[in-house]
Amino acid sequence: DAMVIQNPRYQVTQFGKPVTLSCSQTLNHNVMYWYQQKSSQAPKLLFHYYDKDFNNEADTPDNFQSRRPNTSFCFLDIRSPGLGDAAMYLCATSSPRRDTQYFGPGTRLTVL
C-alpha cells in the first residue's frame, strides 16, 4: 500500500502560471519534506515541516511556498513558474530523529 502519495505524477504548466503539487501520507509522520531534483542531480531540500513548524532553506526562492493544513497533507505552491523550475519534486516524510525517511514517487513538472 502506498504510504507517501504524490499527485499528479506529471504536471505541465505555462511560464508564470501558478501551480500546486500535493503530497499525502498514511504514516502519521510528524515531519514532511519537499525536495527539488533536476536531471542527474541530488535532491535539493526546499523546506520541511516539523508538525506545523515551517523550516525554510536559506536558498529556497520566494517563488516556492508550502502549506500543511493537517498531518496527512502538504502542498507545494509555485507562484510564478519559470523554465528553470522544471524538475522532479519529491515529497518525503519521517518521524523525528530515529525513524527512516520515506519518499513519494515524485511529480515531474514541465514548464512551457
Added chain:
Amino acid sequence: GQQLNQSPQSMFIQEGEDVSMNCTSSSIFNTWLWYKQDPGEGPVLLIALYKAGELTSNGRLTAQFGITRKDSFLNISASIPSDVGIYFCAGRKWGNRDDKIIFGKGTRLHILP
C-alpha cells in the same frame, strides 16, 4: 549552507566486483543515510547509521558512520546488474523543532557487460 561531498561521481565496474563510495562533510550529523534511486522513482533507503563508529550491513551492502560524525562510506560486495543506479548519501541533523536531511551529489554506478 551544509554540503556533502560524495565521491566518486561515477563508477564503471565489471559484474562481481566490489564497490566503495564515501561522503564527507564539514558539519557534524546525527545520522547518516544511504539511498539508491532508480530512474523515475523516489530514493529508497538502503542503510541508516545512528552512532559514530557504527558499522551496519544489509545483505551485500555495508556502511559505516565515521568516528568524527563527518563522514561515511558504503561498500557493495560482488556487484550484480540490478545494482546499477544512483547512490546518495544523506546527513540528518535535528534541533528542537526541525529535522533536516541533506543529500550528497550522488554516485552513478555502471556495470559493464
